[in-house]
Amino acid sequence: MDRVRTGIGGFDGLVEGGFPAGSNILLTGLPGTGKTIFALQYLYNGAMNGENGIYVTLDESFEMIKEQAKQFGWDFDKLEAEGKVAFISVRLGRTKLDIFDQIREARDKVNAKRLVFDNLATYAVNLDLFTIPVGYAGSIASTVEMTARGIESGGNLLAEKGDKIYYTGNMEKRLIYLIVEHLSRLGTTNLVLTYGNPDLNQLTIDGVSEFACDGIVEMFNQLVGAKHVRTITVMKMRNTKQSPYINDLEITGQGLVVKPVEKVYG
Helix, strand or coil: CCEECCCCECCHHHHCCCEECCCEEEEEECCCCCHHHHHHHHHHHHHHCCCCEEEEECCCCHHHHHHHHHCCCCCHHHHHHCCCEEEEECCECECCECHHHHHHHHHHHHCCCEEEEECHHHHHHCHHHECEEEEECCEECCCCCCCHHHHHCCCCCEEEECCEEEECCCCHHHHHHHHHHHHHCCCCEEEEEEEECCCCCCCECCCCHHHHCCEEEEEEEEEECCEEEEEEEEEEECCCCCCCCCEEEEEECCEEEEECHHHHHC
């Protein structure tokens, strides 16, 4: 299987050398665990090694993200000018926006092989602002069960726009599955960020993205004594023998470094 190396020190060894090419990897954790740094490092290392990428953000402006990256010596302005990276910042407030039109355009422009989607939870919370095409009249995507009669009458899940059928409903879980499905069609290896859930009964705040994605990487920031300790674990990775351990994680001047348990204590 082709592997996409993150280039993050100590991490790729946890997943047999990297993410399976073309997969959707969910990166989850509470605020302050290092998700954005992981995503930037993944994108930067790819661009420096001939795998261009896209960063899609709904939470922050890309200028703030690029400023954060400069702390680690990652010059995304330069990479963007060279056509190696594209940033898409979705401004909340526009209604019925299909952001996948923008994503596909950016993918083709920079010949992207990697993509970061930040943040799935924010997208779902604002789902009334977006539409997602699910197929064409007469050939509806299998993820949406809707009769032809329901489509013709408008229904409450789908709306016809030209010859495309768009999902415009308010069912958060259905929308998340559609997002992941459309990401899979891009031909890129995708890192999908979302928020962790302090409720131990479910892994993420939406409770469904962990089932929709091909892999799950969970990050933690816990108070141990008087010190915050960051850790990382691979919860799931299809077609991969992954490390079963929770591993130490450090933020250095060059980015994240994972210290695998096997090497620290083995």
